[in-house]
Every structure is written in structure tokens, then in C-alpha cells.
Amino acid sequence: MKQLKDILYKVSIEAVKGSTYVEVADLILDSRNAKSGSLFVALKGAQVDGHQYIDKAVEKGVLVVICEKLPEEITEGVTYIEVNDSHKALALMADNFYDHPSEKLKLIGVTGTNGKTTTATLSHQLFTQLGYNVGLISTVKILIGKKEFTATHTTPDAITINRYLHQMVEEGCEFCFMEVSSHGIEQKRTEGLTFSGGIFTNLSHDHLDYHKTFAAYRDVKKKFFDQLPKNAFALTNADDKNGMFMLQNTPARKKTYALSNIADYQVKILERQLGGMLLTINQKEIWVKLIGTFNASNILAIYATAIELGMDETEVLLQLSTLESVSGRFEYIVSPNELTVIVDYAHTPDALENVLKTIEDIRTRNEQVITVVGCGGDRDKTKRPLMGKIAAEMSDQVVFTSDNPRFEDPHQILNDIEAGVEAQHTRKTITIEDRRQAIKAAIKMANRNDIILIAGKGHETYQDINGVKHDFDDMQIAKEIIELLRK
Numbered sequence: 001m002k003q004l005k006d007i008l009y010k011v012s013i014e015a016v017k018g019s020t021y022v023e024v025a026d027l028i029l030d031s032r033n034a035k036s037g038s039l040f041v042a043l044k045g046a047q048v049d050g051h052q053y054i055d056k057a058v059e060k061g062v063l064v065v066i067c068e069k070l071p072e073e074i075t076e077g078v079t080y081i082e083v084n085d086s087h088k089a090l091a092l093m094a095d096n097f098y099d100h101p102s103e104k105l106k107l108i109g110v111t112g113t114n115g116k117t118t119t120a121t122l123s124h125q126l127f128t129q130l131g132y133n134v135g136l137i138s139t140v141k142i143l144i145g146k147k148e149f150t151a152t153h154t155t156p157d158a159i160t161i162n163r164y165l166h167q168m169v170e171e172g173c174e175f176c177f178m179e180v181s182s183h184g185i186e187q188k189r190t191e192g193l194t195f196s197g198g199i200f201t202n203l204s205h206d207h208l209d210y211h212k213t214f215a216a217y218r219d220v221k222k223k224f225f226d227q228l229p230k231n232a233f234a235l236t237n238a239d240d241k242n243g244m245f246m247l248q249n250t251p252a253r254k255k256t257y258a259l260s261n262i263a264d265y266q267v268k269i270l271e272r273q274l275g276g277m278l279l280t281i282n283q284k285e286i287w288v289k290l291i292g293t294f295n296a297s298n299i300l301a302i303y304a305t306a307i308e309l310g311m312d313e314t315e316v317l318l319q320l321s322t323l324e325s326v327s328g329r330f331e332y333i334v335s336p337n338e339l340t341v342i343v344d345y346a347h348t349p350d351a352l353e354n355v356l357k358t359i360e361d362i363r364t365r366n367e368q369v370i371t372v373v374g375c376g377g378d379r380d381k382t383k384r385p386l387m388g389k390i391a392a393e394m395s396d397q398v399v400f401t402s403d404n405p406r407f408e409d410p411h412q413i414l415n416d417i418e419a420g421v422e423a424q425h426t427r428k429t430i431t432i433e434d435r436r437q438a439i440k441a442a443i444k445m446a447n448r449n450d451i452i453l454i455a456g457k458g459h460e461t462y463q464d465i466n467g468v469k470h471d472f473d474d475m476q477i478a479k480e481i482i483e484l485l486r487k
């Protein structure tokens, strides 16, 4: 329970109807979850306007309504508060409601198109190994020390974030690493949080269905750094075209990391194998179990973060070499007949290109590379032909298939992907809509020593078709088919 006045601390208020001497039991953003004694925030969404559901929420017993426009008819005994920005008000109220949890631990945000989950998860692993109790908010899962919770978003809504952070503080976490998505920044899910540091991984093509232009997508990422406090660090990838742009207006301490360009933190790759890479980080050699140039960059960002947070360099380097790859990110098996099957969450053109380049770098013989890939429905359509082109150009064989079609026609998605394949590569591609059959076809096509890449769904354990989530796990299915074909 919390006093409404305390919940409204720092919220800019336009008008009030009703008493502000109210005790609130909970904050709610969806009328379907409204409970008696709670406070409902009406948000203008992408699909509908939450203001339409104020009456529904009131019927369920909410005591306070926060909205951008007061309703014409109001209910006796309910307090209505008008604000000019419900999303911002929600973020500030969630921070107040849970007693500013982000100030009570060190919160580090990771943003960028690719590498957020990898960087945040491996940072969580590293700091746990360094002996700390650590939290994680990521696409794959939420971790509070060793307790695990299911993730629904990359960056959850402000109430959920603050509730988890509060729980982390209660459980004695000293650090939390969280992914900060562009949707999260745009919808102000992270506003009001006190970050101790921000990390930029890279920027490439994604989510243009939502942000419309690349410039708008880039600017929203920069906003995260603009809002960091002065005593935080802002760590950017100096190899990325937009890396320095991100730090232009940040009041935070600016730091850079890079493989190619001059930077505060530098890494070189000395050796690559399927099992790992030999690196030098600021002139010190270490072996890591991850592979791919992009992972050298992720590892460096994690190292730099640890140093910026005051960790001991020798201890950090020692522990970095023990880090295990993140589920669904370049996860691989070698089958009994020596097929290598790699499952990777590459769902953007840039990630797909990077993964195929990584495979190229570790190819030792004349193995064929067979790629199984599709694109999600109800998401950025412009990435489809680009992914089709890259897959066909950089593989020996490609099986195009469904990813999560959601509410779109899978054939239409596949047409969009195929449209990007250049004429000279079309003979290398086939299309099998059913993802299980596509994986089977790739495995059947492969000879001893060949490499199969199954891209796009990584850790996901379902396939979303028409809003129904069917069990589907790329790695599990590949293993089943390999077993089946052996008999």
C-alpha cells in the first residue's frame, strides 16, 4: 500500500478530480488485470486507446485513474488525475511506488540492434562469477540471483521493470544488467530509472515498421544516452558508424571500445576455432569459449563495463575465459556423422551476415554451408529481401521457411524474402514453408562435415502462427531429425 501523494512525486499534473488522500494497492496498465484498490493508467497504444477502458477498470474497483484527458462522466469515490504524458507518468509512478529500486543497486542498460541479450547475459554471468548477487532483465529470461522468471518482452513495461528491480534489491542484488530496446525507450518504459552505465553495441536495420525511418530509430537509441546521469558511464562501440553519435550529448563519462578503430578498450583476434577464440584485450591474451568477430566485440564491451564498475582487471580476465555462450546464440552440436548444426537468433540482415561470416572464418575444409531461415510476420517487412539476398549469397544451399508468421500469410512473407535473391543464386534456394520439414530437408541434403545454420529463432521454444504458440525448438527438432535419420 502506498499513499497516492507519494506515488505522484515528480509527476507533472494538469488537473485533479477527487481526493488525493488515497491509499493505492497496486499500479495497473491493462483494465483486464484491474483489481480493487488499485491505480489504473490509461495509455494511448499502438492498437487502441487505453482511455476507452477507464470505465471497465472503474467497474473492477480501481480507486485512481491517471489519464491524458478527463472522462466526461466520472464515478463518485474515484480520483481522476490528468497528466500530459501517461507513459512518462507511469514510469515515474512505478519508480515511486517501488521506492526507487534502481538507485539502490547499480543498473546497467544495454542498447543496440544486435548483441543486447549476449552482452547483458554474459555480464550477469561474469559478475556472478566475481562473487556478486546479480539481476538480469533480458529477452530470454529474468534472473534475480539464481531465481528465474519468464520474459515476455526484451524491455518490459515500467511497472514490471520496477517490480523486478525492487525484488532484486530485497534479495540483495548489487548489480542489474538489462536490455533497453528501442520500443522500450520510445514508450518510456525505462524513463525514471537511475542507470549507472549504458552500453551501445551497434545499429543496423530493424524495426522500421515501428520507427518508420532509420534516423528515427537511431535518434531513439541516442535518447537513452542523453538521459544518463553525470556519474554514469556511457560506453560505445567506436567501430560502429553511429557509435560516436550516440554519445554526442550525454552528460555521462564517455568511453569507447573497438576492434578496428582507436578506443579506450581494444581487442584483437589472434585465433578462431569452432570451440572458441584467442584474443588480446588491452595487450593481455585470453582464450574465450565464444566465436565470431561480433562476440569479440561483445566480450570487450563486457570487460570495459567491469573495469568501469571498478572490478579487478586480472580477476575479470580470468573469469571472462569461463563464460559460456548464451542459449540460441551460436549454439551448436556436432552429430555422430559429423554434421555441425548451429542454431542462432540472427533475425536481422546484419546478424545473419555476421553469423555466416563467422562460419566462413572457421571453415577448415570444403564443407558446404546450408542455411535454413525465414522472417517473422507483423514485423519490419523491408528486412526480408535483404535477408534473402544475404542467405543466398553467403551459403551453398538455402532452405527458406517460416519463422513466426504471427497474423501474416506465410507465403507472402516467403515471397518477400525470395524477391531479394539475385538471379545467379536462385538455383541454390528452395522454399519449404513448414519449418520442421525445412530443417529435415537441410539435414538430408547435407554430407559428412557440412555445416547447417538454422537462423532466426534461437532460444525460442514456440512458433507463433495466427496468435497460437505451437511448441517449436530449432535445436531440439534438429536433434530429433538427426536421430530419426540414423535409424
Ligand SMILES: CC(=O)N[C@H]1[C@@H](OP(=O)(O)OP(=O)(O)OC[C@H]2O[C@@H](n3ccc(=O)[nH]c3=O)[C@H](O)[C@@H]2O)O[C@H](CO)[C@@H](O)[C@@H]1O[C@H](C)C(=O)N[C@@H](C)C(=O)N[C@H](CCC(=O)O)C(=O)O
Pocket: 029, 030, 031, 032, 042, 043, 044, 045, 046, 047, 048, 049, 050, 051, 053, 139, 152, 153, 154, 155, 156, 157, 181, 182, 183, 184
Ligand atoms: C508495439 C508495442 O510495442 N506494443 C506494446 C504496447 O502495446 P500497445 O501500444 O499495442 O497497446 P494497445 O493494445 O494499443 O493498448 C493500449 C493500452 O490499452 C490497454 N488496454 C487494452 C485493451 C483492454 O481491454 N484494456 C486495456 O486496458 C493496454 O494495456 C495498453 O496499455 O504496450 C504494451 C504494454 O506495455 C506491450 O505489451 C506491447 O508489446 C507488444 C505485445 C509487442 O509485441 N511489443 C514488441 C514489438 C516489443 O515491444 N518489442 C521490443 C523490442 C524487441 C527486440 O528486442 O528487438 C521489446 O522490448 O520487447
Ligand SMILES: Nc1ncnc2c1ncn2[C@@H]1O[C@H](COP(=O)(O)OP(=O)(O)OP(=O)(O)O)[C@@H](O)[C@H]1O
Pocket: 112, 113, 114, 115, 116, 117, 118, 119, 139, 154, 179, 201, 202, 294, 295, 297, 298, 328, 329, 330, 344, 345, 346, 347, 350, 351, 352, 354, 355, 458
Ligand atoms: N555485437 C553484435 N553485432 C552484430 N551481431 C551480433 C552481435 N551480437 C550478437 N549478434 C548476432 O545477433 C543475434 C542476436 O543477438 P542477441 O540476442 O544478443 O541480440 P539482441 O540485441 O538481444 O536482439 P533482440 O533485439 O531480439 O533482443 C545473435 O544470434 C548473433 O547472430
Ligand SMILES: N[C@H](CCC[C@H](N)C(=O)O)C(=O)O
Pocket: 154, 347, 375, 376, 377, 379, 403, 404, 456, 457, 460
Ligand atoms: N525481438 C524481436 C525478435 C524477432 C525474432 C524472430 N524470430 C521473429 O519472430 O521475428 C522482435 O520482436 O522483432
Ligand SMILES: [Mg+2]
Pocket: 116, 117, 118, 138, 139, 140, 154, 179
Ligand atoms: Mg535481446
